[in-house]
Amino acid sequence: MSAGLVAQLDVRAAVAAETKWEPDLLPQPLVDRFAADRVDLVSEHIEQLALDDEAFRSCDLLIAHKWTYGRRPVALVPFRERVLYRATVEKIKPYLPPVVRGDEAYRTFKQAPTSRGNDISHVVTTDIANFYSSIPIDQLGQHLKGRAGHFELITWLENFWREISGRYVGIPQVNEASETVAEAYADDLQRRILARGVTSVRYSDDFRLLTLGDKRAVRALEIFDDEARQLGLHVNERKTRTDSISDYTDWFQASPNLQGPVARARDAFIDRDLYSDSTFEPDEAQEHRDTATEMLNLWSSGSREYQEGEARAEVVRHAKTALGLLETIEDPTAIPWCEAIVRTEPQLTPAVARYLRTLESRHHERVSSALESLVIYLPLSQWQRVWMLYVIEVGGFLTDNAVIDWAKSNTKDANSEFLRAYSAWVLACNHRLEDSTWREAANGSTSLTSPYLAGALANCRGFSSTEKAQLVAPNFLDQQLFEWVVHNEEDIIPPIF
Secondary structure, eight states: OOHHHHHHOOHHHHHHHHHHOOOSSSOOOHHHHHHHHSHHHHHHHHHHHHTSOOOOOOOEEEEEEOSSSSEEEEEEOOHHHHHHHHHHHHHHGGGSOOOOOSHHHHHHHHHGGGGSGGGOSEEEEEEBTTHHHHOBHHHHHHHHHHHHOOHHHHHHHHHHHHHHHSSSBOOOSSOHHHHHHHHHHHHHHHHHHHHTTOEEEEETTEEEEEESSHHHHHHHHHHHHHHHHHTTOOBOGGGOEEEEHHHHHHHHHOOTTSOTHHHHHHHHHOOOOTTOOOOOOHHHHHHTHHHHHHHHHHHHHTOGGGSSHHHHHHHHHHHHHHHHHHHHTTOGGGGGGHHHHHHHOGGGHHHHHHHHHHHTTTSHHHHHHHHHHHHHHSOOOHHHHHHHHHHHHTSOOTTOHHHHHHHHHGGGOTTOHHHHHHHHHHHHHTTOEEHHHHHHHHTTOOTTTHHHHHHHHTTEETOOHHHHHHHSOSSHHHHHHHHHHHHTHHHHSOOOO
């Protein structure tokens, strides 16, 4: 990046924002915690790195479970790359449409067709298949240049996307900068179909096409499909359907078989964005505790009327919200359900992990028993293993040999650099990291994982202090992070009780 481009960026603001943002599908990285404590130091260093011509490395991927069908690739991007990406997009952000997310926005989006009166008779529900992964980089770049100018900055973005993906399509998911540029691309699709006479409402890449007459609904979907293809995108056929406005309204409000506990849950929990982790206030959580327990009981009951279609989807959504509510008040009621939830609803793994981590200090024996069942008896994906390690990271598992042995086994994962390094850090947090294990985990590490390995060295047995300092990767960020952990070890690594 040229000195002129770097001068246009507010790197310090990007560092501060990146460290405050906690992604919903991944735990917050260790390097973000360090950078939050050393914003000025890290910002100056990244500004210097930006002036180098060093190529960006391809990002690693974990495959998360989606709420409906399929899986979602989650990009693991090194800290330097994340900061420069955010800073560059922030520069063009004033020229792009705002990103509106959250529970209220999601509910408003779903409700919008029901408030149009006699203007519509049919609603086409549809979205884009693998939206972020399918966006053509060249077309996205041209669109952004048309909206924002800043040709040199956007050319840098195009090169960045190609280098970290190793492809000519796709931008990293689980990233606020990507949300901003993807919103602009989806907005263009909405503009294009409006120009051809199709009215719609949209939340991210989820669309509701609003028509007067069933024949116009068919034509609207044809137009949507045509315009999506011109942008290099494809309609998700599995999530596309057409409803009369009365059927859609019944679905949105409450169909007859969604009464009793589900109706109470709707009243208590509202409709929440599936990928939102918004929290409850303690008083609110205490007030709705019984409803949360009731929803988890309903989810586990296997009642036939709640096992199909929207009824089942709604129960699962409320089960996720129930976990978050019980987490807020550190209520252990849901611990017995955790294994079954992860087995049958893998998309709820982050919610289960956050719940167990929060309860560990007050209910260690019960959490440890549940965690042991999860990691030993379930066939977990790499993404799910990261979340189980997140629970163990909180410390306190020093004498839980089954859990520690499982964590140690992940340092040998030949297919995931991230799992190897994160496992080493988790073992260090539990005072169970040996020098031989650290060496295994460090094999083939890059800038993505070297911060975890630097932090882990601070509490690794078998190395002398001199050897630890020598083993830290020879770059400024890792060396500073190592010193930060060493000098703040009591605050960062849980003590032995």
